[in-house]
Amino acid sequence: MREALDQGMRTFGWAEKNALAKQNGSKVRGLGVGIGYHGAGGRGYDGLVRIGPDGKLYIHSGVGNLGTYSYAGTCRAAAEALQVPWERCEILRGRTDNHLPHSSGQGGSNTIFTHTRTNWVAAQDAITKLKEIAAQDLGGAPEDYTIGDERVFASAEPGRGLTYAQAAARAIELGGKFSGEEYPDDINPITQRAVQGLAGSGLIGVAKDNIPGEGQPPGILVGFCEIELDKDTGKIEILDYTAIADCGTVVHPKNFENAMRGGAVWGVGLAAFERHVYDPQNGLPANTGLYQSKPPTYLDVNVETKMGAVNIPDPQNPTGGRGIGEPTQGAAAAALASxxxxxxxxxxxxxxxxxxxxxxxxxxxxxYSTKYLKTNTF
Known part of the structure; x- marks a missing residue:
């Protein structure tokens, strides 16, 4: 978080803004900083991948699609581990007949950390099996082999090897653990049924995330806000907003930008727009329409969010990533309130x-009093 604070102060220009005059007629400037935190990951879920006889990598993902591309971003971990070009990968998701592994719920900033890890361990299982098949067919020990360019080959003699397509065909012939007829005892029953549905269709990589780790992975974001407040009207105009995330390695840059911008707008709503008034005598809401508790839009927050990340890899995730959903809201709300x-x-x-x-x-x-009415505060 220290790195995020330092980077944010420089990007925002805190020292320069703090040196400017504060008052201009009825309008007064204000500067604020806020920190958002949320637990950003879980452990113990399963990953499932399959290399087909066509040589393609099929990544079976239980991650939903909330519009954040998490289902795709997390699957890249398997593609990168197996060194398969993205255009040679296919993601299967959204339906149980796609044979999906046991996955976490998609919420609470947990998806990137949780499911890059599951896809990573599944890919590692597939790599182990690729090397074992190559050793059986071509001689030597599994540790004598490596992967690259969609092949498994002898480290000392790169010309001696198998393509992924050839290895997948051999996995079907060999059966057992290679093609999904057998699977680890520690995977969830949901994943077991998924593997059973895929048995005999290619080389199966399946594993539970048993990567060691301690504590709750933190998603942290620091927000800096500059406003102009009109003392005659009480109106607030946001002049500048900067957000810097400490979320490990940024896995999906476009989604990162969307989350940072959208979360900032939501945070402004929490701090300045969405007032829920109710009558405690009968529990009835006093807001007579959505406009009286209006979620803000980009037009209400007419400022370009400057954003960045410290990009320090998380040591408990092989891909380095952590989530950054909820912290974007909390930091913006706190910075505006400050x-x-x-x-x-x-x-x-x-x-x-x-x-x-x-x-x-x-x-x-x-x-300030609502007399008989109460405000449901956040």
Whole structure:
């Protein structure tokens, strides 16, 4: 996190902005910084891959598609481990008849860490079997072989080897663990049924994620916000927002950018827009329409988010990645709340969202109160 703070201060220009004049007529500038955290990964799930007689790599993934491309980003771990070009890979997902392994739920920033690991261990199992088949057919020991260019070959004699397609055909002939008739005892029953459905169709790589690790992998993000607050109207304009993530290796750069931007907009909603008012006497909502508790859009947050990552690989993940979903929201909300407080000479409302009427009441010296109504704060 220290690296994220340092990088964020430089990117945001904290020292330069802090040296500028604060007041300009009725408008006052405020600077804020916030930190978002969420647990970012799980362990103990299963990975399942298959090399077909056509030489293609089939990656069976239980990861859903929330629009974040996680199903694809996590599958790249298997492709990279087996050194198969992405265009030679096929992802099977979304339906149980695609023979999917036991997977985590897709939420809580956990998918990248959890399922790059599962796909990695499944690919490692496939690599082990490729080497064993090559040793059986071509002589020597499995450790005498390596992989590359969709082949398994002797390290000392690269011309002696098998293509992945040839090895997959041999796996079908050999049967047993090579083609899925046998499988590890520690995989989940869901994965066992998936392997049974694939038995005899190619070289099967299947394994439970038993990679050692300690504690909860952290997803951390630091946000920096500059606002202009109009004391006459209570309106807030966001002038600048910068976010720097400590999420290990960035696995999918485009999705990373989308998550950083979208999460920032959600965070602004938490801090300044989405007020849920209700009557505690009967539990009825006082908001009469969505507009009175409006989730913000890009038009409401008309600022380009500057973003980056420290890109320090996570030591407990062979691919180095961790999740960064929820922290994007928390950091933006905290940074905006801090900037509002800075503009109001340190006043803290201790509730969210902070709306224009709250600001006007504070500046007028009035106690902010909803009287008989209550606010469902975040």
């Amino acid at each position: 900037a509002i407080s800075d503009a109001l000479d340190g006043h803290v409302f201790n509730t969210a969202p902070t709306t224009t009427d709250m600001i006007i009441n504070h500046l007028a010296g009035n106690d």
